[in-house]
Amino acid sequence: MAGTEHTNVEDTLKRIEAHKGVIGTIVVNTEGIPIRTTLDNSTTVQYAGLLRHLAMMARSTVRDIDPQNDLTFLRIRSKKHEILVAPENDFLLIVIQNPSE
Amino acid sequence: MFTDEALDSVSVQSQWRISQQSAQESRSCQTRAVHRAEAEVQAGSSSTCCTQTETQPQEELHLQDGLELPGLRDFLQRVEDPVVRELVRNARSHAFDEFQVNGEDHRQRVSCLHFLQHSSAQERGLHVTSVSWNCTGSVIACAYGRIDDGDWSTERSCVCTWNLDRRSLNPKQADLVIHVPTAVTALCCHPEQPALIAGGLYSGEVLVWDTSRTQDPVLVQTGMSADSHREPVYTVAWVPLQKKGEFGVLSAGSAGRVLLWTVDLEEARFVLSAAYALVPQQLPHSSGSSSSFKARGSSTVGVTSLALSPWDPDTFLVGSEGGLLLRCSFSSQTPAAVPPEGQSVTLRAPAVFLFKPRSGPVHSIHCSPFHRNLFWSPSRPLVFAAATGQGEVQIFDLGRRSLRPAATIEGGTDQPATCLSFNHRNPHLLAVGRTDGSVGIWQLSHDLTEQGPRESSQLEQIANQVAE
Numbered sequence: 001m002a003g004t005e006h007t008n009v010e011d012t013l014k015r016i017e018a019h020k021g022v023i024g025t026i027v028v029n030t031e032g033i034p035i036r037t038t039l040d041n042s043t044t045v046q047y048a049g050l051l052r053h054l055a056m057m058a059r060s061t062v063r064d065i066d067p068q069n070d071l072t073f074l075r076i077r078s079k080k081h082e083i084l085v086a087p088e089n090d091f092l093l094i095v096i097q098n099p100s101e
Numbered sequence: 102m103f104t105d106e107a108l109d110s111v112s113v114q115s116q117w118r119i120s121q122q123s124a125q126e127s128r129s130c131q132t133r134a135v136h137r138a139e140a141e142v143q144a145g146s147s148s149t150c151c152t153q154t155e156t157q158p159q160e161e162l163h164l165q166d167g168l169e170l171p172g173l174r175d176f177l178q179r180v181e182d183p184v185v186r187e188l189v190r191n192a193r194s195h196a197f198d199e200f201q202v203n204g205e206d207h208r209q210r211v212s213c214l215h216f217l218q219h220s221s222a223q224e225r226g227l228h229v230t231s232v233s234w235n236c237t238g239s240v241i242a243c244a245y246g247r248i249d250d251g252d253w254s255t256e257r258s259c260v261c262t263w264n265l266d267r268r269s270l271n272p273k274q275a276d277l278v279i280h281v282p283t284a285v286t287a288l289c290c291h292p293e294q295p296a297l298i299a300g301g302l303y304s305g306e307v308l309v310w311d312t313s314r315t316q317d318p319v320l321v322q323t324g325m326s327a328d329s330h331r332e333p334v335y336t337v338a339w340v341p342l343q344k345k346g347e348f349g350v351l352s353a354g355s356a357g358r359v360l361l362w363t364v365d366l367e368e369a370r371f372v373l374s375a376a377y378a379l380v381p382q383q384l385p386h387s388s389g390s391s392s393s394f395k396a397r398g399s400s401t402v403g404v405t406s407l408a409l410s411p412w413d414p415d416t417f418l419v420g421s422e423g424g425l426l427l428r429c430s431f432s433s434q435t436p437a438a439v440p441p442e443g444q445s446v447t448l449r450a451p452a453v454f455l456f457k458p459r460s461g462p463v464h465s466i467h468c469s470p471f472h473r474n475l476f477w478s479p480s481r482p483l484v485f486a487a488a489t490g491q492g493e494v495q496i497f498d499l500g501r502r503s504l505r506p507a508a509t510i511e512g513g514t515d516q517p518a519t520c521l522s523f524n525h526r527n528p529h530l531l532a533v534g535r536t537d538g539s540v541g542i543w544q545l546s547h548d549l550t551e552q553g554p555r556e557s558s559q560l561e562q563i564a565n566q567v568a569e
Binding site: 008012015019022035042045046073084086088090091093 | 174188191
């Protein structure tokens with residue numbers, strides 16, 4: 001049972017990573033500790049810490065404007081690439097994509 | 102009647118003896134106990150404390166192999182679809198195709214920042230023969246001389262430097278003027294030390310000036326020896342030598358000689374360390390050009406320009422009066438087929454490869470830092486600038502796919518522009534020297550200096566097309 005769950009998780013992540021232009025993926029748990037990553041250690045920790053704060057702020061912004069609303073997706077487009085953040089109550093999925101490739 | 106009388110003896114004490122006995126009295130005194138306290142002071146002990154920012158302590162990544170966190174799978178299942186949708190949409194989106202945001206203000210036009218002139222050079226009608234930025238990007242050095250003179254001239258000329266970052270910049274008066282006995286034909290600033298400038302003269306000498314010395318700024322010079330050039334030196338360049346941090350000076354003249362000098366500071370002279378001669382018989386033939394090449398019967402290949410390749414420290418490129426572009430290597434060992442004239446170092450033939458010849462003299466070439474085989478501007482891979490004889494400087498942008506120049510810098514006067522130099526530290530600045538003795542510093546517009554996202558790949562495409 002644990003084995004199949006494990007492979008499902010890995011498969012899902014592999015599917016996401018196989019998309020065009022994806023540079024890396026990071027999965028972060030509730031405490032902000034990255035649990036799965038395809039990037040190197042220091043970059044991962046940096047992304048996880050910073051994006052968690054940003055996602056929390058974005059969510060509180062959305063809820064302040066309308067308390068019945070909630071944040072579903074966060075996209076940050078920069079000169080070099082785009083960062084997609086999918087926040088949930090317990091986990092955070094960060095995907096970094098280079099859209100012009 | 103008579104009786105015995107016994108008398109007591111009488112003793113008389115000796116006064117003398119008493120006086121000899123010194124009165125002895127013993128007295129003693131003693132101070133009270135001295136309070137003593139010991140304390141030591143020593144300045145020797147020190148403690149050192151250093152602080153240094155360190156990268157954040159890396160938290161352990163819980164990469165669990167067998168154990169799964171509860172809910173991870175469910176989370177991923179929920180999240181996968183929206184994420185994939187967004188990824189696909191991003192890959193197909195054209196929303197940001199031409200969108201380029203920059204925080205700085207847009208400079209849409211090319212504008213002239215400064216117009217520098219040196220009064221005494223202008224009075225004598227000298228042309229600006231060469232300009233060079235120094236390594237920090239703030240000082241521009243200009244060499245004056247004549248280009249159109251065919252004869253040997255003994256006219257004095259000068260090298261002027263202006264520091265553009267100073268507030269007290271006076272465009273009519275140079276910050277530093279170095280007087281030189283003959284016309285200066287080539288100039289190059291040292292790539293690491295901001296005070297050294299190397300120059301080549303019309304008489305064939307090569308000099309290095311040290312602008313930080315207030316007295317005689319000439320640091321070393323070659324003088325007229327059997328080793329040096331006999332013809333005007335057209336280009337001078339600093340070359341990194343084997344020892345890290347040391348630089349030598351490479352000079353090229355119109356007699357076809359390319360000489361490499363090392364600076365000997367103790368004796369304040371140049372030491373010739375390598376010499377190369379370009380002789381037409383020894384140039385390699387490229388396919389299709391051998392017939393036209395043999396028709397030119399000149400005995401030497403006059404070198405007008407030189408460039409070092411940033412990719413390969415062994416190669417350098419040479420452009421000649423006849424329109425040839427050669428790639429040469431420093432370490433070639435074949436000796437040159439030239440009668441020896443008493444030089445101390447044997448000449449070598451360095452040419453390794455011949456590019457397609459052009460029809461006019463090649464006045465200047467620069468190696469592109471972006472691609473091995475093309476020559477361009479330092480910051481944008483697709484932009485290069487050409488100075489024309491009519492006085493305009495045309496800047497071409499290959500990304501626009503048209504033959505017309507992307508921007509043209511008008512002279513203001515109609516004097517031909519003779520030399521150009523991009524500033525490596527501040528890629529917006531371009532210095533243009535003209536025959537009326539003035540140097541213009543231009544600030545290039547925004548789109549000419551910022552690198553767009555696809556430029557490297559476009560450059561690759563163009564390079565591949567040309568190679569075919």
